[in-house]
Amino acid sequence: MRRAERLHALTETLRRSGTRGVSAERLAREFEVSVRTVKRDLDALENSGAPLWSRPGPGGGYGLVDGGSLRPVTLSPTQAVALMAAVSAAPDAPYADLAAAGIRKIMDVLDPATRAHAHELAERIWVQAPPAPSRATRSALEEGMAEQRVIRLRYTAQDGVTTARDVEPVLFASTSGRWYLVGWCRLRDAMRWFAVSRIERARVTTMACSGHTVDEVGEPPENARPVHGGGGVTRSAPTRVPGTRTR
Known part of the structure; x- marks a missing residue:
């Protein structure tokens, strides 16, 4: 897990702990890092303006000051379950x-009745x-795509042929499950499709x-589209998979 992702997840863990707080040792076990690393991360969060509190001694730990979390959002139980599903x-x-x-974050700030209804409905899916x-x-694939760096x-x-190659990530595509x-x-000096399940190792x-x-990937079918958070779709994303295009 990259440090930026860990800091975000650390903030969520602290927020979810409420007034109980959580110890550095427990955080270290959860994120599989050293206690020293956790304390450096906590210092970084505090320096960035996060409203942290700490309580020394047995039973002590760290948490977020009340009011440092998200405001309640308006979401129906079915909308919440749709996201979870x-x-x-x-x-x-x-x-x-x-x-x-993100889903856990949304669920935590729902009002209790909506959250309970959503969990009940989720049991039926x-x-x-x-x-x-x-x-x-x-993590390597996601980082390489986001930062547009070559992935090895x-x-x-x-x-069954195994090769090592450097790839410039252009897009993620989902097709046929x-x-x-x-x-x-x-290596091939051409655009190629790599099944993520067949990637044994990756390094940015x-x-x-x-x-x-x-645009260099090819012409997509009519029903292909990019992930879009708004109301419309601006363009299609290629999902045509050439039969032997990873050689």
Whole structure:
């Protein structure tokens, strides 16, 4: 988990602890870092303006000052469950961990009656989600895409051939129930589709991408579209998967 993501998750954990607070040792276990790292993160949060409090001694810990959390939001139980179902059904989607943290954040600030109704309704929805890639691999792909840096992959194609290659990430695409990283492969000097489930390892390099665009990927089918948080869709996202385009 990148430090920026950990700081965000740390803030959420502190907020959720309420007046009880949480110890540095527990935070270290939860985020799989040292106590020293946790205390550095807490200092960084406080320096950034987060309203932290600390209580020394046995039973002490850290928390957020009352009023330092989100205001209640207006959301119906069915809207809340729709968000939970979407995230639960796609744990392999890009940035799924951050989406799940966002859902927990929303649920926490709902009024008690709405939250209870949403949890009751959620019990009536079952999902059998696909296994997600390792957290390290997903973090590298997400970071490379967000920061537009070259990703070094170890990839095993459908025919069993394993290669190491540098890829400039262009887009994530979901088609036929699978997620793909689409990018410019420096080994093949061409645009390629990589099934995320076949990426064995991934590491973000310091090299910047050279500027390949979504338009270079190809013409998408009519029903393909980008993820969009607003009211309309501005353009389509390619989801056509060439049969042997990872060689």
